[in-house]
Amino acid sequence: MKDIQFPAVSYDEWKEQAIKALKGKPFETLFTNTIEGVTLQPLYTKEMLVDKLDEQLEQQISTIRSLKASDTFNIAQQIYGETSEQFFSSLQASIEKGNDCITINSLVSFSWNDENLTKLARFLSENSFKIFVENENDPILNVFSIIDNPNIEGFILSNEPISSINFEKVKTAAANLVPYHNDGANAVQELAIALALANKYAQSVGDFEKFTAQFFVNFAIDTDFFSEIAKLRAFKVMWKAFSQAYGMEEATKISVLAESSLRSYTKADEFVNLLRAGNEAFAALIGGADYFTVHPHDCLTKPNDKSMRIARNVALVLKEESYVENVLDASGGSYFIETLTAEYVEKAWALFLDIEKAGGIEAYTHSGELQSDIDKVYKNRVKAVATRNHSLIGTNIYANPNDEVPADTHAQFADIKRLAIPFENLRVNYKNLQPKIAILTYGKLKDFKPRADFVEGFIATAGIVPEKSGELQSVEEAIAWLENANYDYVVIAAKDEDTRLLVPSILESKLEGLLLDAAGKFKEEQEEWLGKGLNGFIFAGQNIVDKLSEILESLKEVQ
Known part of the structure; x- marks a missing residue:
């Protein structure tokens, strides 16, 4: 094996082979446009990276490696509990089982009275913490008047910096990007907003060094793996440039907190x-976050001891068994990730300057432009999920129709613009209506199965298991099956030529009130068939939510 050598292949040679493999499709189909406006290449090479960054490449890598605030990946598990007893029991268990940073949202179902604050003070005196509060007057902040340990370490997250906390190692000025992320913001927007918030706080303090001693960022990390790695790395590059703009020769290491995305x-x-x-x-972990919170898989409804344990162990296993911490900047030098990092820096810095030209983050927000920009991105995300250009496993693809949608929503996460909400609403509405739905399958199994499977998966996203007619072999048999079956909605699934044979005959004798669709695109026949009573079509690339919502309204009218 040591003697085997592979010949070097140029980009042009690879491209030639790729074009052959595409079998007539344009080479450009291998390029992907991201929601951040970045075009992803099908292949990245050293030459492409050097051409883009040249001397800046070494500066980018050294900046990212030098600005990590912590030597380890700290697990910051959020504590839940319906009662104070459950809450403190969960808190104690989390510390004993590997939690490095106590994470608390002050919006709990019990009151922060003197007894509970005294208990909490003991924990905060001995452990690092991350606390989400509403504002300066949040009752949980009274705990700091009880604590007498001047060396406590932690983070306080609020919409505005908290000025009433006077502990040197407790950071209170946060660029919390999670609310923007949950509204739909993309990576470039989050990065630009982070610096815009930093600029606002720095100007209000007046002393940049004093400001940086209190500043930290809190990101949400989504499922777009490489994009999120690049986002965290890009922040460090932008932070150095931002610090230099304030006259700092050496940028202060800023703690990067992060949590799993709930959208x-x-x-x-x-x-x-x-x-x-x-x-x-x-x-x-790869991107260089210092603290990370894994939200339990059932946190949207009611997390329990088991789900919290699993969430904690997700981070523990990655930390202890991936060995990523043993590598300095594990993704550093990757042609793809270094290029993506640089593109995020370029685009986010330009957006940051636009925000500042508009008068800063407050003016940009009050003008409505910030929310308008984020709303556009959110709508694109929703459309991508609805048309399956973005997969949400178990929701818009590979959906299990037997899954139930819990009615309850945890109060802390009720306002998040989750991408699954339109599909969850469909499931609830179809369950309430209980329509009888079937697929009319014509011809041999091998001929209709691909379309029948597609239609079944399409309808499953609404929580419906359609019945199937089986192998109908003639038009007369198909019409007889329709007449004898008592269905509200039927989809015809067959080969194109069989569908063209079936539909006109079926429409001539279609039962009153039966909603009938055909699987596939039939542009030439569309107008004629719709005029004769066909409801519509089901096909790949269609907006699933819009289509199933239209069917639902039609079924309500029929019923």
């Missing part, structure tokens, strides 16, 4: 959230 979490098939969380945690 990709689902209520139906909730165990898929485990896969999402593992993917996101691994991206954060």
